[in-house]
Every structure is written in C-alpha cells, then in structure tokens.
Amino acid sequence: MSDIPMQRLTEFAEPNANDLALFRSLFGPEERISRRRDIRTQGDPVQEIFLLSSGWAVSCFDSRGGERQILKLHTPGDVLGAPSLAMETAAETLVAMTEVTIRAMPLSAIGRIFKEAPSLAASLFISAQQERIFLMERLASLGRMPAIKRLAALLLHVHDRLVHIGRERGVVEWPLTQADLADILGLTNVHVNRIMRSLDQQGFIKRKGSTVILSDLVALRRLSGVPQRKWIHGPDWLAQIAL
Amino acid sequence: MSDIPMQRLTEFAEPNANDLALFRSLFGPEERISRRRDIRTQGDPVQEIFLLSSGWAVSCFDSRGGERQILKLHTPGDVLGAPSLAMETAAETLVAMTEVTIRAMPLSAIGRIFKEAPSLAASLFISAQQERIFLMERLASLGRMPAIKRLAALLLHVHDRLVHIGRERGVVEWPLTQADLADILGLTNVHVNRIMRSLDQQGFIKRKGSTVILSDLVALRRLSGVPQRKWIHGPDWLAQIAL
DNA sequence: CGAGTGCTTGATGGCAATCAAACACCGTGG
DNA sequence: CCACGGTGTTTGATTGCCATCAAGCACTCG
Numbered sequence: 001m002s003d004i005p006m007q008r009l010t011e012f013a014e015p016n017a018n019d020l021a022l023f024r025s026l027f028g029p030e031e032r033i034s035r036r037r038d039i040r041t042q043g044d045p046v047q048e049i050f051l052l053s054s055g056w057a058v059s060c061f062d063s064r065g066g067e068r069q070i071l072k073l074h075t076p077g078d079v080l081g082a083p084s085l086a087m088e089t090a091a092e093t094l095v096a097m098t099e100v101t102i103r104a105m106p107l108s109a110i111g112r113i114f115k116e117a118p119s120l121a122a123s124l125f126i127s128a129q130q131e132r133i134f135l136m137e138r139l140a141s142l143g144r145m146p147a148i149k150r151l152a153a154l155l156l157h158v159h160d161r162l163v164h165i166g167r168e169r170g171v172v173e174w175p176l177t178q179a180d181l182a183d184i185l186g187l188t189n190v191h192v193n194r195i196m197r198s199l200d201q202q203g204f205i206k207r208k209g210s211t212v213i214l215s216d217l218v219a220l221r222r223l224s225g226v227p228q229r230k231w232i233h234g235p236d237w238l239a240q241i242a243l
Numbered sequence: 244m245s246d247i248p249m250q251r252l253t254e255f256a257e258p259n260a261n262d263l264a265l266f267r268s269l270f271g272p273e274e275r276i277s278r279r280r281d282i283r284t285q286g287d288p289v290q291e292i293f294l295l296s297s298g299w300a301v302s303c304f305d306s307r308g309g310e311r312q313i314l315k316l317h318t319p320g321d322v323l324g325a326p327s328l329a330m331e332t333a334a335e336t337l338v339a340m341t342e343v344t345i346r347a348m349p350l351s352a353i354g355r356i357f358k359e360a361p362s363l364a365a366s367l368f369i370s371a372q373q374e375r376i377f378l379m380e381r382l383a384s385l386g387r388m389p390a391i392k393r394l395a396a397l398l399l400h401v402h403d404r405l406v407h408i409g410r411e412r413g414v415v416e417w418p419l420t421q422a423d424l425a426d427i428l429g430l431t432n433v434h435v436n437r438i439m440r441s442l443d444q445q446g447f448i449k450r451k452g453s454t455v456i457l458s459d460l461v462a463l464r465r466l467s468g469v470p471q472r473k474w475i476h477g478p479d480w481l482a483q484i485a486l
Numbered sequence: 487c488g489a490g491t492g493c494t495t496g497a498t499g500g501c502a503a504t505c506a507a508a509c510a511c512c513g514t515g516g
Numbered sequence: 517c518c519a520c521g522g523t524g525t526t527t528g529a530t531t532g533c534c535a536t537c538a539a540g541c542a543c544t545c546g
Contacts, residue, residue: 012329046475061383063468069383086255086373088475111480114361114368121364122357128371130329135378140304140312142385143429147502177524186386191502193526225306232289232331237354390534420492434534436494487546494541504531509524516519 004103005053005077007165012126013234016242019117026109027051030101039094039102040081046090048104050080055100056175058184059083059092068093070183072135073158073176077165082128085110098175119241126238130231137226142186145225147195150185152204152224159214160228174212247346248296248320250408255369256477259485262360269352270294273344282337282345283324289333291347293323298343299418301427302326302335311336313426315378316401316419320408325371328353341418362484369481373474380469385429388468390438393428395447395467402457403471417455 004024009015015023030053033039039050042062054076060068071092074080080102084090114121134157141153155172163169178196179189187195199205204220206213214220221228247267252258258266273296276282282293285305297319303311314335317323323345327333357364377400384396398415406412421439422432430438442448447463449456457463464471 059379061379063383067387069386071379071382083372083375083379086369086376086474088473091376091472092379107478107480108483111365111483114357114365115484118357118361118364121361121368122354125357125364125368125371126329128368128375129326132326132371132375132378133329133334135375135382136302136304136314136326136335139314139378139382139385140306142382143312144310178526179524188503189525190504190527194502197526229334230331231329235350237350240351240354241358422492431535432493433495433536437534440494489545491544492542495539497536497538499534499536501534502531503533505529507526507528509526511524512522514520514522516517 004051005165007077008079008127009120009123011130011164012123012232013119013238015120015123019120022117023113023120026112027103027105030103032099032101033096034099035096037096039096039100040090042090042093044090046081046084046087046107048106049082049085049110050094050102050104052076052078052080053101053103055096055098057094057096057100057102058180059094060183061091062093068095068183069186070180072131072138073097073154073184075158075161075165079124079127082131097180119238122238122241126232133229141226147185147187147191148198149224150187151181151192151195151199152220153226154181154185155205155212155214156217156221156224156226159217170214170217172212172214174210247294248408250320251322251370252363252366254373254407255366255475256362256481258363258366262363265360266356266363269355270346270348273346275342275344276339277342278339280339282339282343283333285333285336287333289324289327289330289350291349292325292328292353293337293345293347295319295321295323296344296346298339298341300337300339300343300345301423302337303426304334305336311338311426312429313423315374315381316340316397316427318401318404318408322367322370325374340423362481365481365484369475376472384467384469390428390430390434391441392467393430394424394435394438394442395463396469397424397428398448398455398457399460399464399467399469402460413457413460415455415457417453 004027009023039057052074057074057080058070059072060070062068080094084092141150159172162172178192182189182192200207204216206215247270252266282300295317300317300323301313302315303313305311323337327335384393402415405415421435425432425435443450447459449458
C-alpha cells in the first residue's frame, strides 16, 4: 500500500500530527483504473470525492452531442470531484488519461473534517479557492489568447504543479495525445500539432518521444502571459483556528 | 443600514439562528462605490473578502498590456474576492460595473467561522465548489461554443442567479454595455452587437432600453447547451456537522 | 451645440476549423 | 517474416467565424 500524497493539504499550512492522522484515516483503499475509463460519470450520485495517487486524469462536461469539453487536467496529489459537492448528481465526468490509482473519501468524512478538524477544513477551503484561480487562468487563456500562448500557459501550469510534487524542473513526462491536448485547449488536434512544432522550432521546448523539455522557462512564461503566483503559507487567520 | 443578503449562505442549508447572527456580526459597515471604480486591485494585499449588497461587479485579470479579461460577473448577494484567500496579494481586480454597495469581512472573521461555526464554514466551502462549476461552465462555453451560444449561456446564467435572489422571471435589467459583455464573452463589441441583434430577430430575446426580456427560456436554454442544475440543499453530511 | 458614450452597420483580413491524406509506430496474427 | 489494423503524428488545401478597421447614428450632458 503506497503512501497518500499530501501536497494539496500541506501547501497552505503545516497540519498537526492529529489532523494528518485523521485525514489519512478517512480515505478508502487504493483503487486502480485503466486508461480512458471513467472514474465517475456525469449524472452519477455524489457519494465521495477522490484523491489521485498516481497517473493523470481530467474533469470534463459531456454535451448532448457526445463531445467532451475538458475542464481541468489533474496530476498526482489532486483532489477530484469536489465541485460536485454542491450538487446531488455529478456535474462533471472524471476520466483516467493514463492508468491511475485513486482513493475515495466518503461525504461523511468531509462532515467530520469540518466538525473535528477546523484547520484541515480551512486548508481544503483554501485549496478550493486555489482551484478557482487555476480555472480563472484557463478562462483568461481561452478567452483572448492565440493558440500558441494557450499551449505555453498549459505546459507551464502542469510543469509547475509537477515541480510542486517533487518532479524534476524543466522536464515533463507527457502522457497525453495531441488530440487530448486539443480538447483541453479548445483547439483541434491538427492545430495543436502545428503550434507544438512551432514552439519546438522556436526553441521554447524540445520533444523526445513523450517527454517534453521546457528549454527556456523564462521565455515560455513571458510568452504565456501568466504570472508565477505566490500562494499563502500559514496565514495568521488559519493559525488562529488551531489555538 | 440595509439588510445583508444571505442567499449565498442559505442556498445549501438552513443555518441556525446563532450561526446567522454570528455571520451578520462579522461584516463591516456598508460602503458605496461608484461605477467603473476598483473595489480592490490586483496585487493589493488580501485583508478581507466582500459581500456585494447591491449593484453589479466583475472579477478580472489585468494583463501587462493594460487589457482586462473579465472572469466572473457578480450580482447582488455574491461574495467577492474569495479566490485570493489562497494568495498573499490579490490575484484578481474587482470592479464595480454599476454603483454598488459592499460590506467587507476581515480574514480573522473567516478563521472564527471555521473555529466556531463549522456548519457555516461548510456552507462557504460548498459555495466555493459551486463557483468552480460556474467557472467550468464558462470555460466550456469559451472553449468550443460559437458566439451566439456563449451569449445565450451568459444571459441564462445571470437570469437564473437573479431569479434565485427573488427577481422577476424572464426579465433582466441589464446595466452592462455591449463592450463589457464582449470582455466577458471573449468577443469584440462589434460582434456582440451582431449576435445580440440576431438573438433578438430570432425571437429568443427582446430588448427595451436596458431591459432584456428572455421571451423563450426553454429554446434559449437548448441553444446555450448548458443544463439547468439542481444544487444540493441540506445534505446529510452537512446536517451531521451541527449535531 | 459640441463632446462623450454607446449602438449599429459595412468592408476586409487572419487565425484556426474542416476536409483530406500521408506517414510512423506498435502489437497482433496469418 | 511480413501483412494488417489501430492509434497517433504530420502536412496541405480550403473554408468560416470572428477580429479589425472605419464610419455613421442616437442619446445624454455640460
């Protein structure tokens, strides 16, 4: 049984040992789900949220036409399915983009956290606000940016999240197809291909098989137009809860 | 001193009298801010969140070029500025689009809510998840939808929120210019104009001065591609917190 | 009355979609 | 061993939605 990734929880504050132990105890056993399988489908009853232990997944809306609009790309350590806590049946479909392992946390556990571990609850709350900022960045990206900037912004976002969970800086092992990328960026696979080659030829990135090397992080960040953000850590109002 | 709008808080559960009283007591006095004025500017230190008592406002990112990408349109009862709780300095600029009245809640008050009123805290948490779904809807809209569907989806979203706070069904008093709308939809004012006239001519809406009448809500909703959502109210896991 | 703001309409151009087809890679099976 | 289908990448030709540029119109206000 592998460890439970806690980066999401420790990003904004250092939880005490009791809270950490409680949090760990609330997750179910590790489940393995294979590529392209739904973890949870839009319309399913909301009975739990998920922690992505390994692999990549996405959240998407299914439209009547059968197409899927990808809303968020999830990497290890992410919490999946939380937005649907506001609904009776799931608003989004969660799909494994690689083979993934997940752990489920039942709704009753969330209630316990708010009741028994207010500091933990506040961390989850802040994490939800951070997710809103990520969505806002994607929105600004899709709203006004040309394709090449959208791609740059997405590559950087994923890169930064992977660095945050301890992966090597400047290198991203990229398991998605160009068609997947297109769904995320609101483009076509054909155009993603052209843009990706363009980024490559201009020296922003290099590709070797499924590995993407971000050769010039500074230039790429300037191109993307997205600032590097400084998240809070241990703010007074959160520390005060524990007293 | 006018009343504090509580729709955001009572949408997902009925708070008890104590919690309600606590919540009310944590807001500062009513402040009036005139049209086109910043309520808080990107980069400002995050010292509070705001409750929009009356008027319309937006959240936006300022980009280096000086342009602003609008991320969220806020109507009375909305909480403003919460995403920046994850940051030391505000990620988004809050702008009054009409004359507005707001009340501020300091960060320390949020700490008190998590410590002393876990049910309230959970309601705020669910509200944040709901906001994520709203953002996801906008993202799906900008990603793949043609302009006319984007406009339909936005009109309906705002309409539904206004109905939720007790406004008349089918009629929206619309204080934004077409250029504002364009910023929200990721279009130009010119194109918004054409699309709006097209919606009018096709019988989806009628315009009288600054009033928009949604003459055929069903057809408009079908056009928009966005389902009407059923939000939770009083889920077990939330009720359990109060016990 | 002139300036400012917002709405409307027309002409032109560009970014990305669409359509179409090759090419590379890989596991399978004849 | 190579033929084969399946998946993913690459390239070219054409089309279309929406941006851009430009200008006229309506209304308000000092």
